[in-house]
Amino acid sequence: MTNHSLPDESPEYEPAAASSPVPVGLQLAFFALGFLALIYLDSQAGGFNGKVYEPFDSYEVVQEVQPQLNVDPRFEQGRLAYMTYCFACHQADGGGLAGSYPPLAESDWVNDENPERMLRVIMNGLTGPITVNGEAWNVSAQMPAFGMAISDNEELAALVTFVRGQKEWGNEASEVTAEEVEAVRNETMARGMTPWTEEALREAMEP
Amino acid sequence: MNNGAALFLGLLFAMACSWFAFVGAPQWQFGQEIPYTDEATGKVFPVDRGGAAKRGHDVYRQNGCFECHTQQVRQQSYRFSLVVDEWGTNVQQTLREFPEVSLVVSNEEVALPPVPYLLFDDLTLREAKDYQRRRTESGTQLRRVNHPVGPDIARWGARRTVGLDYLLDRPVMLGDRRFGPDLSNIGNRQPDPRLLLLQLYQPRLRNEDSVMPSYPFLFESLEATEENEAEALRHQGEFVKDGRGRLIAPKPEAHDLAAYLLSLRLDEPVFEAPGLGIEASDPESEATEEQSD
Numbered sequence: 037m038t039n040h041s042l043p044d045e046s047p048e049y050e051p052a053a054a055s056s057p058v059p060v061g062l063q064l065a066f067f068a069l070g071f072l073a074l075i076y077l078d079s080q081a082g083g084f085n086g087k088v089y090e091p092f093d094s095y096e097v098v099q100e101v102q103p104q105l106n107v108d109p110r111f112e113q114g115r116l117a118y119m120t121y122c123f124a125c126h127q128a129d130g131g132g133l134a135g136s137y138p139p140l141a142e143s144d145w146v147n148d149e150n151p152e153r154m155l156r157v158i159m160n161g162l163t164g165p166i167t168v169n170g171e172a173w174n175v176s177a178q179m180p181a182f183g184m185a186i187s188d189n190e191e192l193a194a195l196v197t198f199v200r201g202q203k204e205w206g207n208e209a210s211e212v213t214a215e216e217v218e219a220v221r222n223e224t225m226a227r228g229m230t231p232w233t234e235e236a237l238r239e240a241m242e243p
Numbered sequence: 244m245n246n247g248a249a250l251f252l253g254l255l256f257a258m259a260c261s262w263f264a265f266v267g268a269p270q271w272q273f274g275q276e277i278p279y280t281d282e283a284t285g286k287v288f289p290v291d292r293g294g295a296a297k298r299g300h301d302v303y304r305q306n307g308c309f310e311c312h313t314q315q316v317r318q319q320s321y322r323f324s325l326v327v328d329e330w331g332t333n334v335q336q337t338l339r340e341f342p343e344v345s346l347v348v349s350n351e352e353v354a355l356p357p358v359p360y361l362l363f364d365d366l367t368l369r370e371a372k373d374y375q376r377r378r379t380e381s382g383t384q385l386r387r388v389n390h391p392v393g394p395d396i397a398r399w400g401a402r403r404t405v406g407l408d409y410l411l412d413r414p415v416m417l418g419d420r421r422f423g424p425d426l427s428n429i430g431n432r433q434p435d436p437r438l439l440l441l442q443l444y445q446p447r448l449r450n451e452d453s454v455m456p457s458y459p460f461l462f463e464s465l466e467a468t469e470e471n472e473a474e475a476l477r478h479q480g481e482f483v484k485d486g487r488g489r490l491i492a493p494k495p496e497a498h499d500l501a502a503y504l505l506s507l508r509l510d511e512p513v514f515e516a517p518g519l520g521i522e523a524s525d526p527e528s529e530a531t532e533e534q535s536d
Contacts (some may be wrong), residue, residue, distance in 0.1 A: 086272040087515050089405055092318045101321065101368065101389055102517050 114198025117191055121182055122199075130205040132199065136177055138168045141205035151196060151212045153237055155220040160184035161231030181229045183221065189214040246504050273406045279514075288513060291411050292506050299503025302451065302496050304416060306458060313418035314409075314427040316400030318516065319393030321372040326388055327360040330383025359386075391518045399425040400509045402518035408509070424456055429506065430505040439484070439501045440493050441476060448478050461497035464489040 082088030085095050092098045119128070125137040132139035136225045140146050145154055145168060163178035193214045200209035232240075278289050292300060303309070331337040334355060338344065343363075347356045362385065363374065375385050391402050404427050409415040433439060438449070444462050446453035464485045465471040475490035476483040483491045495502075512518040 084268075084272060086276065086406065089318070089403060090516050091318055097368075098515065098517070101323075101387075102514065103389060103512060 110194050111198055114194035117195040118198055136175055138173045140199055143168050146200055146207045147207055152220055155217060156224055156232060156237060159224040160227045163231040164233035166234045178231055189217040193217045276406055276410055278410060288511060289408060289410055295499045295502035296506040299499035302500040303503055309416040309418040311422035312426045313421050315417050316395045316404045316425055316427050317393055318391045318396055318403035322390045322392050323366045323368060324361060324388045325363040325371055325374055326386045327358055327383060328386050329358060329361050329384045330355045332384040333381055336381040337383055389517050402430045402509050402512055402516040405513060405515040407513055427507055429507040429508040431510045437499045439504050440497055441478060443497055444476055444491060462491050462493050465492050
C-alpha cells in the first residue's frame with residue numbers, strides 16, 4: 037500500500053476498510069456482560085475451593101454438614117483424663133483388679149447421688165479397709181491423692197462426669213460441675229496428701 | 244501475511260487463556276490433594292490398589308470398559324434426618340417439645356421410645372438446624388444425619404464422587420458415556436465376584452436384553468472333570484458350558500478385573516461429600532441377582 041492519495045484524485049484507488057472505533061455503548065455493554073459473567077462464575081464456584089463440590093455453595097456449608105458424631109467433647113475429655121490418671125490401677129474397663137484395686141464400675145462410691153465423697157477420695161487419696169457395694173476391701177495399696185496433679189477444676193469435673201456417666205461400665209450418675217469440684221477442693225485443701233479413711237470421710241461429711 | 248507477529252501473539256493469547264482455564268486452574272485447585280489419614284481411626288483414604296486389583300485396572304483399560312461405563316456419580320442436593328441419641332430426663336417437658344413422639348407402652352409402663360430414634364426424615368438444612376436450635380430445653384440430643392440425593396445417587400452411588408477418589412488412578416478412566424450403569428460403586432452394589440465374572444463371560448445370562456459385549460477371551464474352557472468344577476462358572480446352580488460341553492473357568496485376567504471392580508466403592512464418606520455411606524439399592528440389579536443365584 038503505497039498509494040496514499042485521496043480516492044477522487046486517483047483512478048487506481050484500491051479500496052481498503054477504514055478502521056472505525058467500536059461504539060462506546062457497545063463497549064460498555066460488553067464490559068457489563070463480562071462483569072455479570074464473572075459475578076455468576078464467582079457465585080457458582082464455591083470460592084474456587086477444591087474441596088467444595090456441587091451442591092454446596094461454600095466451604096462453610098460443607099463443614100456444617102459433616103456427619104455429626106455421637107460424641108460429647110466433655111465426656112471425651114474425661115475419658116482422656118481417666119486414661120492418664122486412673123487407668124493404671126482401676127483398669128480401662130473400670131473393673132479394678134481383684135485383691136489390689138477396687139472397681140469403679142457399678143461402685144456405690146462412684147454412683148452416689150452426691151459426688152462429694154468420690155471427689156474427696158480423688159483430692160486426698162484413700163487408705164485402710166473400705167466397703168464397696170457391701171463387700172469388704174482391705175488392700176495393702178492405697179489410693180494416691182490427685183488434688184495437686186489435676187489442678188484444673190474443669191478437667192477434674194470432666195473426669196468424674198466420665199466415670200459416673202460411663203454407661204458401658206453400668207454407671208449412670210449425674211454430671212459434676214467445676215463449681216462442685218471447687219467447693220470440695222477448698223474444703224479439702226488443708227488436708228494435703230494425707231489420705232482419707234472410710235471412717236474419717238464419714239466424720240468429715242457429717243453435717 | 245503482513246501481520247504475522249500480531250496473529251502469532253493473538254493465537255498464543257487464545258491458547259494461553261484456555262490453558263489457564265482448563266489446565267492451570269484445576270491444577271491450582273486440585274494439585275495439592277494428597278491422601279488423607281483420619282486421625283481418630285488411622286484410616287487412609289484413598290487406599291492404593293495392590294496386586295490383583297492393580298492389574299485389573301489395566302485389564303479394564305485394555306478392554307475399553309470406559310467406553311460404555313462411567314465412574315462418576317453426581318449429587319443434586321442433600322436432605323437431612325434428625326435422630327435422637329438421648330431423651331431429656333424430664334418426660335413431661337420432652338413430650339411438650341416433641342409432640343411428634345408417641346409413647347411406647349410395655350409392661351404397663353409408659354416410656355419414651357428407645358434410642359436411637361428417627362424423629363424426622365427428609366428435612367432441608369435450614370429446617371434441621373431450626374429444630375436442633377429450638378429443642379434443647381429438655382436436654383434431648385438431636386443428631387443430624389445427611390442423605391445425599393439425586394438420580395445418580397439413587398441408582399449407583401452412596402455418595403458423589405470427588406477428586407480424591409481418583410487420586411491414585413493412573414490413568415483416570417472417568418468415562419464419558421453411559422451405555423451401561425456407572426461402576427464407581429460396583430464393589431458395594433455387587434459384592435459377589437462370581438456374578439461379576441458371569442457378567443463378563445456372557446452378560447445375557449444375567450440380563451437377556453443386555454447390549455454389553457461378552458469377553459469370552461478372558462475365560463478358558465476346561466475338561467468337565469470333578470477337580471475343575473471348583474473353578475468353573477455357575478449360573479442358577481448349574482455349570483455354564485460352552486458348545487462342546489466343557490466347563491468355563493476364568494483366566495487370571497478375569498480374576499484381576501473382578502478384583503478391580505470390587506475395589507470400586509463409594510461407601511466411605513469423605514469431607515467433600517459427607518454422606519452416610521448407606522448402600523444405595525439398585526432394584527434392577529437386585530432382581531437379576533435373585534435370578535442368578
